[in-house]
Amino acid sequence: MQRFTFFFxxxxxxxxxxxxxxxxxxxxxxDNFAKLIHIKIWVNVKNLTNKNKMTTKNYIKIVPALLLxxxxxxASFSGCEKTQIEPATNYPYNIGxxxxxxxxxxxxxxxxxxxxxxxxxxxLSNGLSAKVFKSTFSSNEDSVAYLYLTENTxxxxxxxxxxxxxxxxxxxxxxYVTPVNIGSQWVGVNNVDTVRVVSNENIKVPAGxxxxxxxxxxxxxAGNYSFSENEWYSASIGMIRRDYFSRNLGxxxxxxxxxxxxxxx
Numbered sequence: 001m002q003r004f005t006f007f008f009x010x011x012x013x014x015x016x017x018x019x020x021x022x023x024x025x026x027x028x029x030x031d032n033f034a035k036l037i038h039i040k041i042w043v044n045v046k047n048l049t050n051k052n053k054m055t056t057k058n059y060i061k062i063v064p065a066l067l068l069x070x071x072x073x074x075a076s077f078s079g080c081e082k083t084q085i086e087p088a089t090n091y092p093y094n095i096g097x098x099x100x101x102x103x104x105x106x107x108x109x110x111x112x113x114x115x116x117x118x119x120x121x122x123x124l125s126n127g128l129s130a131k132v133f134k135s136t137f138s139s140n141e142d143s144v145a146y147l148y149l150t151e152n153t154x155x156x157x158x159x160x161x162x163x164x165x166x167x168x169x170x171x172x173x174x175x176y177v178t179p180v181n182i183g184s185q186w187v188g189v190n191n192v193d194t195v196r197v198v199s200n201e202n203i204k205v206p207a208g209x210x211x212x213x214x215x216x217x218x219x220x221x222a223g224n225y226s227f228s229e230n231e232w233y234s235a236s237i238g239m240i241r242r243d244y245f246s247r248n249l250g251x252x253x254x255x256x257x258x259x260x261x262x263x264x265x
Contacts, residue, residue, distance in 0.1 A: 091151070091156065091178070091235060091236075091238075092236060092237055092238050092264045093118060093131060093149055093151065093156075093238070094118065094264070094265040095118050095119070095120060095121070095131065095265065096117075096118060096263075096265035097117070097118050097262075097263065097264045097265045098115065098116065098117040098118075098262065098263045099115070099116045099117075099238060099239070099259060099261075099262045099263075100113055100114070100115045100116075100259075100260045100261045100262070101113065101114050101115075101116070101239075101257045101258060101259055101260060102206060102257070102258050102260050103255055103256070103257050104255065104256045105253075105254070105255050106254045106255070106256070107252055107253060107254050110139070112137055112138045112139035113137070113138040113260065114135055114136070114137050114138075114257070115135065115136050115137075116133055116134070116135050117133070117134050117136075118131050118132065118133055118134075118149075118265075119132045119133075119134045120132050122148065124148060124150075124159065124170045125167075125168060125169055125170060126169075126170055128150045129150070130148035130149055130150045130159065131148065131149045131151075132146060132148060133146065133147040133148065133149060133158075134146055135147070146160075146161065147159065147160060147173070148160075148161070148170065153178075154177060154178055155175060155176060155177050155178060156175070156176040156178060157172055157174070157175050157176075158172070158173050158174040158175075159171065159172055159173065160173045171189075172188075172189040173189065174188065174189070175188045175189060175193075175195070176195075176215075176233075177195075178235075179235065180197055180213050180215070180233060180235055181197060181213075182197055182198070182199060182200055182213065183197065184196070184197040185197070188217065188219070192219060192220055192221060193217070193218075193219045194217070194218050194219075195215060195216070195217045196215070196216050196217075197213050197214070197215050197216075198214050198215075198216055199213070199214045200212070200213060200214070201213075201214050201232060203232050203240060203241060205240055205241055205258040205259045205260075206258060206259065206260045206261075207240075207258075207259040207260055207261055207262060210232075210234055210237065210240045210259075211234070212232040212233055212234050212240050212241075213232070213233050213234075213235075214230065214231070214232055214233075215230075215231045215232075215233050216228075216229070216230055216231075217229040217230075217231070224248075224249060225246070225247070225248050225249070226246065226247050227244065227245060227246035227247070228244075228245050228246075229242065229243070229244050229245075230242070230243045231243075237259075237262060237264070238262070239257070239259070240258075240259050241256075241257060241258050241259065242255075242256070242257040243255075243256050243257075244256070244257070
């Protein structure tokens, strides 16, 4: 019977190590529960073996504790599996999809179009697999910009690329926690980036009428950089409209995006 208890504790320890690696597990709760199971089984065995031999009747007395240990072990493995990254399947981000927006810069007082297309996949330097979003602009046909999307079961994260003396690297620029629902709120790329889903609105843009979630984002870094963003977002289509204002070391930027057309794959 002592071998059985060590076996279950070994299962708990393996699952705990895996869950710690995946970064989504309540370690203190796990430790306390595992200790409780171990103590309960061991005390039962010790009491019974000290009093008399392990008869069939005494084995039956230990069964509830053993079943509880087995149940928790299996539940722990199930929990670990849920922490693995899985692609989101109910959002419109398939290769070949394309969106075109009219953009108006009220500071420079110019307008142009931006076309965003998912052109393929790439492995980022941090090891994550991402979809490539390529943007082209009517104001400068030679100008191209790229963003990269990683998809998890509970979030969509957009990354941008930069370089330093050590080479290229990727950093988060926007996070959606999914599913998007009214009242949802989360911390975005860091603790000064707050995002809230405040309402459900029907809006009209050149591409048509759409039922959207209004998502408000606020970001501020000690007066050096700040921005506010109101976005009207459709889970089945993507960004429908976006009003954006930022101030970087005193330089303002104010742009508005509206969907002109889209093609989903």
